[in-house]
Amino acid sequence: MRALPRSFYARDTVRVARELLGKIVRHGETSGRIVETEAYLGEGDLAAHSARGVTPRTRVIFGPPGHAYVYLSYGMHCCLNLIAEPEGSAGGVLIRALEPLDGIETMRRRRGMSDVASLASGPGKLTEALGITLRENGADVTRGPIVVCDGGARGVEIGVSARIGITKSADLPLRFFVKGSEFISRR
DNA sequence: AGTTCGATCGCCT
């Protein structure tokens, strides 16, 4: 399966967040279909790490599209974002949940649990299931080791809501999910 | 140099 081209990411962040639903994320032998995303915008989005401009941490968010921004949340979970917008403009899509596809036994071992619907139903869970850590920060997802490709999913119904677990800019409808999926983090 | 505060999860009740 071929990686999505960089041009897919070099667009409006909300559009990229919506269209990432149904796409497949692969890391090594493990992969999953994206069923939940959130858009984090540039200027004016106080919930985004990029809200206060370029710093050593947020450098990746302002960099070229099609790269991974991985950060540590609450000192224990890594979260995966895919960078959107042309270089120099901030925008990222937080991957919040995956439907596990390949390497389910590996995911079970990494997660220490067996229920498939819970293996990757949260941003910290899916990075643990796929073995994604801070080492992958800045990786080019059109090349690897993390690769995103077209899953052939068409015409799924998309649900929209406010983003989860944030306090600033909390009311914006920037969370997107596959309606009815049993693999999302919450309904 | 010290402090504060998270784009969370799982376990407990």
Added chain:
DNA sequence: GGCGATCGAACTG
């Protein structure tokens, strides 16, 4: 539904 775990970035003085 509440809380503790645990680390790095950014802000303060």
